């Protein structure tokens with residue numbers, strides 16, 4: 130992690146945990162915004178103007194949070210407006226690295242960084258904390274705009290004006306429902322699988338696994354009335370949030386994080402929903418199962434010998 134802008138090799142590979150052994154995720158550091166004309170963001174955030182070719186997104190295909198920003202970039206028609214770099218899927222002693230794993234982008238073409246943390250310390254020479262993906266980078270000012278995927282999703286949804294299409298992932302009339310359901314999914318499910326996997330006590334693991342499957346059961350029930358998406362017939366940011374965890378579940382979490390009471394494949398409505406979202410235009414390009422497996426199974430704290438399972442068979446999803 131970064132301490133006063135310097136990379137420290139002694140970062141805790143087991144992630145942070147609280148007194149009861151529960152996994153704790155750190156909060157994001159860079160929270161500026163992008164708006165069509167550079168006027169402040171929706172909550173008064175400092176903002177920079179939308180311009181084609183000015184912003185760059187750093188992602189890892191293994192990371193659900195990075196992947197949801199990649200999905201929004203596709204769905205909003207921003208793939209020619211915002212360029213992308215993909216880091217190697219394996220998180221090493223130096224954090225995320227620009228390397229030559231098949232499907233990664235190779236050398237960094239913005240500042241010639243070897244490691245992602247260099248982008249953080251160039252942006253803030255006194256930065257503290259982990260160097261996480263996704264990162265939304267401003268090529269003009271050579272600095273990070275934002276490293277919080279929830280913000281980046283909203284920036285892409287409404288910050289690029291005419292440079293983006295008019296798909297609305299956060300329609301005004303659904304905002305309240307979106308926020309309620311986002312909360313019902315984030316902690317118990319998106320983060321819940323990590324809490325299950327990185328738990329340092331049986332009690333913390335059991336607690337997390339229960340919230341994971343309670344949330345999956347609730348989503349299955351919600352979808353069983355035949356609706357296409359979680360909030361009805363319109364795709365919203367809530368679907369992107371659910372999808373990124375669902376698509377990793379059988380391939381990685383069931384094995385590595387031990388969330389093996391059931392697989393997504395065992396839930397008929399959730400499985401069909403996962404495929405429906407996967408089949409939306411552009412979305413398959415954001416899902417790389419080889420990166421997901423290589424990345425998660427390289428977490429030495431959970432898998433010391435680094436063995437990557439051969440399966441599972443994901444052909445029902447066309448993967």
Ligand SMILES: N[C@@H](CCC(=O)N[C@@H](CS)C(=O)NCC(=O)O)C(=O)O
Pocket residue numbers: 154155156157191192193194195220224259260261262263276277278279
């Ligand atoms: N709040 C961040 C969390 C992102 C995050 O935790 N990314 C993970 C990968 S999934 C990461 O980069 N971890 C590197 C590390 O912890 O050192 C967001 O949603 O954008």
